[in-house]
Ligand SMILES: Nc1ncnc2c1ncn2[C@@H]1O[C@H](COP(=O)(O)OP(=O)(O)OP(=O)(O)O)[C@@H](O)[C@H]1O
Ligand SMILES: [Mg+2]
């Protein structure tokens with residue numbers, strides 16, 4: 050094998066020339082007065098300036114953007130030190146203006162450059178400027194800087210969001226042993242407690258949490274199965290305030306899908322609970338009011354039978370005085386009185402039944418329902434000479450809360466009767482229709498007592514809305530709506546046209562068991 | 567990792583070498599600025615990164631220009647130069663610079679001069695050569711320095727800390743030469759060679 | 766002839782003394798590690814030639830120089846310093862130094878200095 054030369058190439062100007070020409074950098078040689086002594090091919094190509102045209106010129110006269118003072122300083126310093134000085138793309142952008150023509154994703158008009166000012170010949174005081182293209186690097190650097198800024202912004206936003214979540218969302222985290230591992234600021238505020246006091250304590254701590262044993266067992270059950278559960282809890286704040294939460298229990302897993310505990314999201318329903326309580330009170334009030342009304346109805350009802358008894362007794366007295374009282378008459382009278390008294394006591398039973406507050410679901414016919422509802426009103430209806438008409442299939446049955454439904458119908462009929470009292474019309478009429486519709490029963494109650502003006506119609510279901518100056522509480526229809534919608538899971542609407550008022554009640558044929566108030 | 571320590575003699579030699587190198591550097595900067603600097607005794611310490619960052623932190627003032635320049639060779643590492651806002655402004659006034667770009671450029675130049683002269687001279691005294699990378703500048707609030715990855719590559723550093731003081735112009739700076747683990751060993755050898763020649 | 770070498774750096778002192786001995790043989794050479802020590806030695810031992818560093822702790826060369834001349838007006842002071850700024854040179858010459866020599870010093874330089882002195 051022929052021995053290869055490992056000697057350095059001898060100093061060869063041609064070779065240097067060739068190498069420098071093909072190098073992918075700009076090279077300029079300057080003397081200490083900044084006069085151009087050399088301008089390589091790369092620069093000729095990029096600037097479209099021929100070396101021959103600028104040799105001997107000062108560089109700042111060829112490229113007027115160059116600050117001669119700064120360059121002079123760098124040249125002098127490089128020569129003085131014997132080591133290079135620099136321009137950096139990050140600070141100075143560029144020294145030689147070279148337009149970027151390539152269609153690439155560049156944000157710059159001019160090539161970004163790093164420039165090294167190299168002491169090239171200390172004797173002659175020459176420097177070489179080596180110019181390297183840093184456009185891509187600068188681009189990447191800028192993009193990076195931009196992205197880092199963006200990431201920082203996003204991070205900040207996330208942090209803020211986390212903070213708002215902490216401040217807004219009621220949240221408790223517990224481990225598998227039910228110890229609280231985290232609790233949000235929002236919940237702590239409600240409880241008026243400190244995080245430190247809550248952490249590591251048992252979630253089911255009876256000092257704070259008021260839930261029934263039954264519910265507790267249900268929660269345990271769902272926890273065991275790692276299933277989502279919605280439930281209501283009542284917590285006591287440090288000041289003894291009751292806080293009602295509608296909670297959602299969700300199992301929590303770590304990154305490797307290991308079950309680590311549960312997250313409990315809460316919705317504060319304390320105020321909703323208050324509304325509900327308020328509603329219950331209202332209903333109670335309305336019942337008291339209704340009781341008053343019933344007593345007056347009973348009085349109505351009893352006037353006639355009492356007068357029957359009166360008449361019978363009076364007749365007996367007269368007949369005794371006339372001495373024409375015989376056993377037959379006595380027996381007859383006795384039966385009459387007995388019947389009437391039975392009727393009276395029945396009315397009382399009905400009355401009592403009504404207020405017994407029967408909470409049991411019952412199946413009954415609509416006919417029976419109407420009969421019970423109108424029983425107490427009959428006397429007044431008759432006195433006022435109102436034509437009462439029923440158009441129902443006597444076989445229609447419904448499963449619902451009877452007493453509540455009776456109260457509703459009485460309220461509606463009472464309103465009709467009240468309306469008739471206000472006006473004078475011939476052919477006063479109340480008609481009730483009832484029919485089935487797949488899973489529903491519809492009851493229509495209509496009167497011709499003058500109707501309700503449209504502007505009032507939208508308000509009749511509001512509590513305390515009444516046009517009856519003294520006697521009206523304005524709770525009648527509000528209670529009806531509450532009962533129908535909340536307890537009987539139906540709908541109630543009112544329409545009015547000409548002098549007619551039509552009340553529509555739609556009820557599920559079979560009401561599923563739910564808790565009535 | 568083996569903890570490296572410098573003996574008193576080694577420290578003395580390094581300090582003297584630095585003194586000479588620094589004298590050179592200052593003379594050039596003084597030329598550039600056409601001003602006179604007072605020289606101070608360089609402070610030499612081996613510390614770990616935490617101590618280094620603490621040292622940076624202890625530099626007063628909250629807004630500093632911070633520039634660095636790496637050097638490679640048998641002796642390799644990084645020079646860091648701190649100059650506070652006020653000094654930077656005074657430098658701008660003194661050099662009649664206008665604009666931030668010029669100021670940044672001047673600070674980089676200052677860094678480059680200090681670094682190049684210091685390290686070249688130091689290298690020469692220890693019979694070796696170094697090459698320089700482009701200096702880079704950043705204006706970092708000092709409290710973010712800890713998260714700056716730039717220094718993470720060092721486990722132990724020799725810190726040569728010198729002050730640049732141009733009293734009349736009110737320009738003060740602080741220079742740190744940081745060398746990596748490998749270079750510390752090399753440096754120790756060189757220092758001992760020098761010690762042998764005189765004793 | 767008596768000499769005094771003043772430098773805080775042991776290396777600087779030893780290398781200077783080594784070079785000095787080549788030319789002066791077994792002459793008496795005192796050492797000081799700072800300006801204050803140097804002034805004390807000048808006062809007590811009246812050396813003829815002092816090599817003086819500038820940057821030193823306790824008392825630097827600039828401060829020590831006039832004090833030495835005051836103690837011993839015939840003394841010849843050679844400042845040996847890394848500070849090569851023109852201003853530093855003129856300053857020490859104005860303060861009464863004979864020479865300002867750039868660090869590091871070697872035996873050739875010493876030879877030349879001794880010749881002139
Ligand atoms: N059938 C009807 N015809 C005309 N107006 C009616 C009829 N039903 C209800 N209204 C109007 O709706 C209002 C609200 O009725 P609601 O039953 O809620 O209260 P009220 O009857 O005024 O008071 P209360 O029921 O306590 O006696 C009535 O005041 C009345 O103006
Ligand atoms: Mg009413």
Ligand SMILES: [Mg+2]
Pocket residue numbers: 585772773774818819820821
């Ligand atoms: Mg000294």
